[in-house]
Amino acid sequence: MPEAGLKELLEAGVHFGHQTRRWNPNMRRYIFGELDGIHIIDLVQTEVLLENARRFAGELASGGGTVLFVGTKKQARGPVKEWADRCKMPYVNQRWLGGLLTNFNTISARISRLHELTDWQEEGKLALLPTKERMSMQAELAKLEYNLGGVRDMDRLPDAVFVTDLKTEEIAVREAERLRIPIIGLVDSNCDPTQIDYVIPGNDDAIRSCQLVIGTIGGAIEEGAGAWRVQEERRLAEEMERRKKEEEERKKREEEEKARKEAEEAAAKAAEAAEAAAKAQAPRPAGPVAGQGTSSSQAAGEVPSPTPPAGGASEAKAEGSAAPAGAESQKQAPVAPEKGASS
Numbered sequence: 001m002p003e004a005g006l007k008e009l010l011e012a013g014v015h016f017g018h019q020t021r022r023w024n025p026n027m028r029r030y031i032f033g034e035l036d037g038i039h040i041i042d043l044v045q046t047e048v049l050l051e052n053a054r055r056f057a058g059e060l061a062s063g064g065g066t067v068l069f070v071g072t073k074k075q076a077r078g079p080v081k082e083w084a085d086r087c088k089m090p091y092v093n094q095r096w097l098g099g100l101l102t103n104f105n106t107i108s109a110r111i112s113r114l115h116e117l118t119d120w121q122e123e124g125k126l127a128l129l130p131t132k133e134r135m136s137m138q139a140e141l142a143k144l145e146y147n148l149g150g151v152r153d154m155d156r157l158p159d160a161v162f163v164t165d166l167k168t169e170e171i172a173v174r175e176a177e178r179l180r181i182p183i184i185g186l187v188d189s190n191c192d193p194t195q196i197d198y199v200i201p202g203n204d205d206a207i208r209s210c211q212l213v214i215g216t217i218g219g220a221i222e223e224g225a226g227a228w229r230v231q232e233e234r235r236l237a238e239e240m241e242r243r244k245k246e247e248e249e250r251k252k253r254e255e256e257e258k259a260r261k262e263a264e265e266a267a268a269k270a271a272e273a274a275e276a277a278a279k280a281q282a283p284r285p286a287g288p289v290a291g292q293g294t295s296s297s298q299a300a301g302e303v304p305s306p307t308p309p310a311g312g313a314s315e316a317k318a319e320g321s322a323a324p325a326g327a328e329s330q331k332q333a334p335v336a337p338e339k340g341a342s343s
Helices: 006-012 025-030 043-062 074-087 104-123 131-151 170-178 207-281 313-332
Strands: 016-019 031-035 038-041 067-070 160-163 183-187 198-201
Touching: 006 043, 006 207, 025 031, 025 198, 043 067, 043 160, 043 183, 043 198, 043 207, 067 074, 067 207, 074 207, 104 131, 160 170, 170 183, 183 207
Parallel strands: 067 160, 160 183, 183 198
Antiparallel strands: 016 038, 031 038
């Protein structure tokens, strides 16, 4: 991370404060003395505090945090935009909209509208509208771009706010303090440092001083954010590789399960076919001829016992008695000679 030593701070004029009659008593501990009615800021403390702020910003960015750059005064607009773009962080360098932090839901809706109008302009839809409606939307787009162009990619509240002038950015400081967002501030001798979490005593009116402080903090954020992006890309690549392997393993298991089921079905079908073939090839036993059915006892050579008639025992006795009578009549009856024999 780039560092700013005493020599760089002295050459940039960071030690020059405001006139002694315009000072804030709370800045007493950061003032070294006065010269020709101007307060001289203690650069030894500035160096130490700048290093603390730089370390905090770098660690925050390396953990994926977001730092909002705020600098709407003329001396800080250029460096704020340059370093915020390099760090890919949100920034405000034209006008601070009241409620940008405390009323972020409404601001998010306006940011969505900005994206919508930008997409229409890029796709050429605005050119197809009637003249009056097209001019109205172009004016709305220009206004949104002016006020919210730097925070168009800020989808949540920032993790820290870097302010270059506490007097000019008083509303931003109050909103961040209300939401308990850490504030990194370049504090001149006419400002109150009690509201700032990471105070950087220094000149906030000189262009070179603003460039040096913003560049130091921005360099730390850029390095930390770059390291975090590399880690994030590596993590995403590993995650994609892991998901790819899991998908391949899942497909492999599905294919194996499908092959196993198909093999089981084929084996079952083969078993059924073999059983059917065995049944078809087995010899059938010779059955009884129609009308000559025999029982198992007859097949074994046994003589079947007579079965009494259904009429009962009386009928059987009557038939028994009638049988000998018939026999006797047959014995007593004479045999008539045939005519051919007599002749």
